[in-house]
Amino acid sequence: MTTRERTLRQQVLRERAGLPQDTELDLDARRNGDKTPMMLVLEHAFGLSIEELLSTEHSTREVAQKLGVHYSQVSRWRTRLGLVVKLE
Numbered sequence: 001m002t003t004r005e006r007t008l009r010q011q012v013l014r015e016r017a018g019l020p021q022d023t024e025l026d027l028d029a030r031r032n033g034d035k036t037p038m039m040l041v042l043e044h045a046f047g048l049s050i051e052e053l054l055s056t057e058h059s060t061r062e063v064a065q066k067l068g069v070h071y072s073q074v075s076r077w078r079t080r081l082g083l084v085v086k087l088e
Contacts, residue, residue: 017045
């Protein structure tokens with residue numbers, strides 16, 4: 001990835017999360033395990049780990065609305081991180 005592409009990617013992620021443009025983001029996947037860049041941005045924006053943000057205490061749609069992402073994304077992230085939602 002070129003420097004220009006990295007800069008543009010960070011700018012888009014900051015805008016989506018509503019973060020100031022001068023916010024420093026560490027998007028290096030090698031240091032962040034299974035977390036996507038958007039997961040990292042949301043962690044920074046909310047000040048909580050992505051596991052806490054994706055809490056299984058709330059429905060997928062409730063979490064998605066809070067985070068400003070599509071509910072299917074929350075479902076994929078929960079699966080990716082091994083967070084199981086108990087069906088009642």
